[in-house]
Amino acid sequence: MSAPHDQMMRFRLTDQYQQLKSALHRHLISLIEDRNLEIDLWEPLRVERFVSEQVKLYVMQQRLPVNQRETEALATDARDELMGYGPIQGLVDDDSVNDIVVNGPNKVFIERAGKLSVAPVRFVNDAHVLRVIQRILAPIGRRVDESTPMVDARLADGSRVNAIVPPIALDGPCLSIRKFRRQPLTGADLVKSDTLSQAELDYLHERVRKRANLIIVGGTGSGKTTFLNLLSRWIPVTERVITVEDAAELRLEHDHVVRLETRPPNLEGQRAVTARDLVRNALRMRPDRIIVGEVRGDEVMDMLQAMNTGHDGSMTTLHANAPKEAVHRLELLAGFAGYAGSEANFRAQVASAVNLFVHVSRLVTGARKVMSITEVYSDGTEALLLRDLFRYDIDTEQHLDLRAAT
Ligand SMILES: Nc1ncnc2c1ncn2[C@@H]1O[C@H](COP(=O)(O)OP(=O)(O)OP(=O)(O)O)[C@@H](O)[C@H]1O
Ligand SMILES: [Mg+2]
Known part of the structure; x- marks a missing residue:
């Protein structure tokens, strides 16, 4: 500068x-x-x-x-x-910024190339932040106020916006924007930035085409949706795909794609359309594959069932910090969904439904990595086993190919 x-x-x-x-x-x-x-x-x-x-x-x-x-x-x-988004307009226009986070009038942060930093802008006061939030939401027919203090929405340009205001947000209105990338990251981009190796990319490509069921696991902002988007775009265009998302972020270029989006309940707390409703409905729409943006609730059982009943090649993401943890998380969600069978039965069901976990992570350096590509299987005695086919070694900064070793 x-x-x-x-x-x-x-x-x-x-x-x-x-x-x-x-x-x-x-x-x-x-x-x-x-x-x-x-x-x-x-x-x-x-x-x-x-x-x-x-x-x-x-x-x-x-x-x-x-x-x-x-x-x-x-x-x-x-x-x-x-006219625009007030003090953050410049950040919205800057293509090198991917995330914008406003935690109050004087706390604006941006993420650029994996790094979070303080942005050199500020709002006048809380009311100013709120005004800009309303201006962002107005064109899509949404607003935040005391009775609807939380909004998660997608803007016309595909960016995702979350706003949360008092009384729920104790220190004033907060806004998060995850910008839509005009050019989605390609496999070549990710290999170039060493998110994964060429061998991993080729392997995943092959498995997606051959209709493996897979779950991308990772923490917040680790790159799950980006990865799901990349993998979904490899699905042969002749196949019929149904996507289920809370805020549609995936961008497939298929003729046979039907995009479904959940709907939050109205002010009376009614008329919500949940991910579970949509997954169930999707199954009646003769899909070849079902893509669920993120499994986070009682749709888990329906999704596993879909994977187990001829919709091979289905994919989703799950919030978990490792494949092992992903299995626990699936168990937990199944419990919430009312699953009453034994743990062994459930694990067997997961092992037959899911072929691969792809674990993605954002390292402290800000770099995104595929930490492992892990096969899920059962050997008849153990209901569910995990085997890393690829693993990223942080010390040597190498993507290891372990297929020959197993
Ligand atoms: N491999 C990558 N290289 C560079 N930028 C990336 C990579 N993966 C993701 N990003 C960027 O990081 C941000 C978060 O990615 P993404 O939305 O895929 O994460 P997520 O895990 O789905 O997040 P959330 O938990 O909020 O759903 C996005 O702005 C995205 O463009
Ligand atoms: Mg996501």
């Missing part, structure tokens, strides 16, 4: 600048109201010109001690404030 750029960034964070910005914002709003301007119907360029002119005028009239660069910054921010 150049020195003037740094200075500019620091200036933007000062209270003086924030006060100036809100005064300017109020000025513009009253101007727009006085003149009855319908600027939300204007072309972006026209808005930009209008704001830029008005800001220059305002700076002159008020004899503000700001230079030309600062005036330009004010104009950009004023425009974003009127």
Whole structure:
């Protein structure tokens, strides 16, 4: 970053600048109201010109001690404030940023190339954060307030947004945006960034085409959905695929794809459509394969059943930090779903339903790795056994191919 750029960034964070910005914002709003301007119907360029002119005028009239660069910054921010996502508009536009997290007016973080850092922007106060949240949600017909303090949604551009506000969020409104990647990561990208080896990629490709049932396991933000997307795109286009997601993120280019999305309950707590409803319905739609974005509730039994009853090649993700843990998590979810059989029976069911676990992880360095590709099987005595076919060795930073060893 150049020195003037740094200075500019620091200036933007000062209270003086924030006060100036809100005064300017109020000025513009009253101007727009006085003149009855319908600027939300204007072309972006026209808005930009209008704001830029008005800001220059305002700076002159008020004899503000700001230079030309600062005036330009004010104009950009004023425009974003009127039209866009306010202080985070620049981050939304920056393709190198993949996640934006707002934990309050002065705590904005971004993730870039796997690294989380403080973003050089801030909001005026809680009300400001809330206003921007509402503006993001309005076009998709959603809003947050005391009675609906949590929203998880997908924007028109495919980005995923989560907002949570008081009284549930104790320290003020919070916003998380996981940006939609215009170009999904390809297998070649992931090999290049050493997320996995070429041998692993080839192996997974082969197994997906041959209709292995697989579960991608990993922690929050480890790359599960990214991986599921990659694997699903290898499904031959002649096959009929049904996807079930809470907020549709997968992007398949199949003719025979039917995308289903769950629906949260309405204000009376009714009319929810759950993942379980959708998986059951999907089974009646003659799918070749079913892809469930994430198994996290009582749909687990239906999904395992689907995998066990001729829908080979089905895939999902699961929140767990290792394949072994994934088995426990499946047991736990099955318990919640009312499964009353024995543990051995359940494990046998998992072993016959699932062929592979793919464990993905985000290392402390920020790098994403396929930690293991693990086969799930049964030898007749043990109901369920796990065997790593590939494993990432953190010490040597090598993706080991263990197939010959087993
Ligand atoms: N191998 C990778 N290389 C670079 N960036 C990646 C990789 N995998 C994922 N990402 C990026 O990391 C972010 C999180 O990825 P993703 O949504 O796939 O994670 P997740 O495990 O599904 O998260 P969650 O637990 O929130 O559902 C995304 O912005 C994605 O673009
Ligand atoms: Mg995900």
